[in-house]
Amino acid sequence: MAQRRLSQPETGEPPLRPRLADQPSRFVLLERAVELEYRPQMLDALQRKVDTVAEEARATTPECAQCGQPMSYHDAGPVSWLAHWGRLQAFPVRYRCSLCKQERRPLLDLLGVEPGRICGSLARLLGLLAAVAPYELAARLAQLLLGVTISAMGVWRVAQRLGQAAASYNEALSQYHADSRSEGASVEQAPSAVILGVDGCTLGMQVRTHRRRRVGTELLPALPVIEQGHFREVKTGVLLLPSERVETSPGRRSVVRRVLVTCLGEADEIFRLLYAPLRELGWVGAHTVVVIVGDGAEWIWNRAPMFVHRCEILDFWHALEHAWTFARLRYGEDSAQADRWVHQIAEDLRAGKVPDVIAALRRLRPKTEELRVSLQSLIGYYTENAGRMRFDEYLRLGYGIGSGAVESAHKQVVHARLRQAGMRWSEAGARRLLALRLLLLNGDWALLDRMRMVSLA
Numbered sequence: 001m002a003q004r005r006l007s008q009p010e011t012g013e014p015p016l017r018p019r020l021a022d023q024p025s026r027f028v029l030l031e032r033a034v035e036l037e038y039r040p041q042m043l044d045a046l047q048r049k050v051d052t053v054a055e056e057a058r059a060t061t062p063e064c065a066q067c068g069q070p071m072s073y074h075d076a077g078p079v080s081w082l083a084h085w086g087r088l089q090a091f092p093v094r095y096r097c098s099l100c101k102q103e104r105r106p107l108l109d110l111l112g113v114e115p116g117r118i119c120g121s122l123a124r125l126l127g128l129l130a131a132v133a134p135y136e137l138a139a140r141l142a143q144l145l146l147g148v149t150i151s152a153m154g155v156w157r158v159a160q161r162l163g164q165a166a167a168s169y170n171e172a173l174s175q176y177h178a179d180s181r182s183e184g185a186s187v188e189q190a191p192s193a194v195i196l197g198v199d200g201c202t203l204g205m206q207v208r209t210h211r212r213r214r215v216g217t218e219l220l221p222a223l224p225v226i227e228q229g230h231f232r233e234v235k236t237g238v239l240l241l242p243s244e245r246v247e248t249s250p251g252r253r254s255v256v257r258r259v260l261v262t263c264l265g266e267a268d269e270i271f272r273l274l275y276a277p278l279r280e281l282g283w284v285g286a287h288t289v290v291v292i293v294g295d296g297a298e299w300i301w302n303r304a305p306m307f308v309h310r311c312e313i314l315d316f317w318h319a320l321e322h323a324w325t326f327a328r329l330r331y332g333e334d335s336a337q338a339d340r341w342v343h344q345i346a347e348d349l350r351a352g353k354v355p356d357v358i359a360a361l362r363r364l365r366p367k368t369e370e371l372r373v374s375l376q377s378l379i380g381y382y383t384e385n386a387g388r389m390r391f392d393e394y395l396r397l398g399y400g401i402g403s404g405a406v407e408s409a410h411k412q413v414v415h416a417r418l419r420q421a422g423m424r425w426s427e428a429g430a431r432r433l434l435a436l437r438l439l440l441l442n443g444d445w446a447l448l449d450r451m452r453m454v455s456l457a
């Protein structure tokens with residue numbers, strides 16, 4: 001075969017270099033010019049509004065949060081913070097309680113800003129970029145989208161402060177609903193069924209306890225190889241209503257609404273976290289069946305009994321995967337016979353004939369010890385899970401038979417941002433970023449406007 005050439009043979013017309021226009025698009029230039037021109041004016045307008053709020057704040061003397069006594073004036077030094085169009089300034093009055101030694105600057109509380117930090121909507125937008133892209137890329141996007149120059153570390157810091165606020169809120173909400181006296185939404189309109197699924201994977205964790213800092217131009221040393229024990233399990237839980245599943249195209253189902261929760265670590269934790277949105281939404285009423293879809297992992301079934309009315313479903317594709325293992329061994333890889341054999345099992349399982357399938361497997365007389373062991377394992381698996389394999393029934397009830405929605409949700413929450421090549425996480429860093437991604441993917445991003453950013457030392 002002739003070797004492929006990287007370039008055309010040098011005969012005939014020379015190639016033409018692709019040309020860019022001499023100037024950027026005229027309209028793009030106009031847009032940018034107007035933006036540059038008006039930025040200082042917007043900053044001025046914003047500063048005037050801040051001044052008005054400062055004026056209002058000065059009219060009242062705050063009370064001490066501890067003893068309730070009026071606090072006394074202490075000082076009013078200048079502070080500044082960074083927003084989208086530039087730096088803002090204020091002279092917030094600092095009040096003090098001489099008894100409790102408490103201090104307050106009501107104006108800063110009122111505005112929800114922190115001296116010296118990136119605040120307001122710019123902070124939220126940077127947090128949004130960090131939630132969808134690695135910090136380096138998020139910094140570049142900030143430049144391109146917002147015209148804001150910031151380092152990857154700067155984006156990281158903002159994401160930590162916002163992420164901590166979101167994570168703390170989630171944690172507090174789930175603690176609240178762990179108490180049976182908590183107020184949930186009315187369950188009068190509770191659906192007849194809720195689907196609950198859980199999926200997990202591992203995250204590579206940082207070995208070091210401190211973030212590496214570059215000193216001068218010195219290169220950072222290479223990261224150590226990940227060893228056993230430097231992984232953490234991360235789990236995603238999904239809630240959705242079978243009634244809201246719609247078929248967008250033949251065979252392709254999607255859901256109108258789904259609620260995601262996530263956690264680093266323990267199985268009990270994810271079930272506890274799932275309970276809060278169920279209460280918030282009023283999704284579990286006296287007659288609601290909680291449909292739990294699992295891939296066969298024991299820890300899921302072990303926790304299912306926390307729901308009185310439940311239906312446990314073994315993911316159909318995991319059930320088939322076990323049949324495939326035996327079929328490949330018996331008929332060989334890629335054999336048409338294995339294909340036919342599994343296909344028949346699939347059809348029977350879908351029709352709800354689990355006892356027939358098990359009986360047929362028992363009639364097989366495998367020739368080798370290896371086959372015998374494999375067959376026994378398959379029979380054992382189907383026998384143990386028979387009560388979770390009434391697929392005809394689940395289809396009839398509209399519950400579905402697969403955990404595909406759960407797996408894709410998990411990939412969206414975790415893989416798409418936290419499992420890119422070479423990524424390692426600190427426990428806190430992963431937890432905070434996951435909290436931000438959940439707000440975004442659950443359609444709750446606007447809640448961040450009502451959360452106080454957390455100062456991290």
Ligand SMILES: [Zn+2]
Nearest residue numbers: 064067097100
């Ligand atoms: Zn006091």
